[in-house]
Amino acid sequence: MDVMRRVWLSFGAVVVGCLALAPAAHAAFGLTGLAAAPANANAGANSDVNIHIGFTSPGDDVKDLTVGLPPGLVGNPTATPLCTLAQLQSDSCPSGSQVGTVTTNVTAHLLGLLPLPMTVNGSLYNLEPAAGEPARFGIVLRPVGSDPLPLLEKIKQVSDVQLRKSDLGLNTVLTGIPNTAHAAGQALSVPIDITSIDIHLDGSVGGHGFMRNPTSCGTKTTKFTADSYANPNQKVTGQATFVSTNCASLPFSPTLSVGIGAPGLTRAGANTPLTTTIAQVDGEAGLRNAQVLLPTTVGANPSVLVHQCSAAQFRADASKCPAGSLVGSATATSPLLASPLGGRVAIVKPAQGDFLPRLGVELRGPLTLQLFGSFVLDPALGNRFDNLPDIPISRFKLHFKGGAGGLISGSTDLCKSAAPVFHADFDGWNGVTQSGDVGATVNGCSTG
16 A cells, blocks of 8 residues: 555645646747758759658647748649559559658557657659649548557548739648547547648659759748647748759750631732741740740731720639620640640720720640730830740740731731741740740632
8 A cells, every 4th residue: 555655645746747838828839840842953954852840739629721832843643653542542642653752750648658750751753633633642641659559540541723813823732630549450540740741742753753842043932821720710821941943954945936827818908817926945944034026018907906904803714804805715735744734815894093904815735824915016026035945835825816807917818928936935934035936827818
């Protein structure tokens, strides 16, 4: 009895001592130790990317987490086979679909025993995206114990990838992050507190580039936003930076091709169709600004420019713009997308403070982009797009319809005069500029 009494007294002393050493106030949930950087900082490099997120007051339990990658830091979902959601849930994703790893440090609270710190390793897979998503990741965490049998069952999580409209960068979004795990072989849940998450994204997979650095140089910022189960309405934020370098090593040589005319629409004064195509090869710096100027013999039909769609209507649904404002179509092809983007081109009301209308370009497909170009007089009439997304684009085609409602009109007979010459000015995200003149291919002339 005296022995038991001494044991309980000793235990009580330990408890009191621990309480005395405990912090007086509960630390607020927050982010700590944030880091996000490629292993190779060269602009445009296919480099591994490492991300670290630590949490203060992990007992509050992180619930939702968004990692906002800087514009231009992108992954190529076409580089690997895709894992299906069913394969993810059964942990049977094809090995070729793995694009990285995830390591989570947690504290598990097992059946009232002392908290058990655990390092849980897992795999990151290239998952089939949902409709309208550019990409999606699947995560499988595989807890192990000190013996051959795992203490906890596997944890599967889907991470959505979203395109930010503000700067056209990518967000990786985790929602409903588990704060419990099933005990292996038991019908009970074990509370877990996540103290940190490390994400490793592969620069190349199976000989194909996966992650690609921004093609511009300078400081790049990754932004983090999170909330907790303890206070889901309070968002905490943080950021980490790296410096992208060596832009001069990136090639930049976009090309312009122009087609104009169609049967019956080549005479002077006719509203003639016009197609411009900008092409780039993979591995070049991204196209930041593009300007194409019309020759003096080709201009805009002023009666069409007065038919304008509001910016709000265009953003909501370009198909609902007034019919007279819809002047063509656009397509964009990227090595990052399995299928091209395409949509309408509309005359959009001027931005505040401007008097010339804008050109709205809608691109829909695996993701949706809406671009606004400005009409310029420099001194010839033309169109300019500024701050295009730093995403690899193989071909960007603008087609303006001819005939009734056509935007483009020629002042000479296209078949009886020299082919019109268009001027192009291109600026790369790496700071390189390129200019040149391009003769158009005239279509619709009789060969009989």
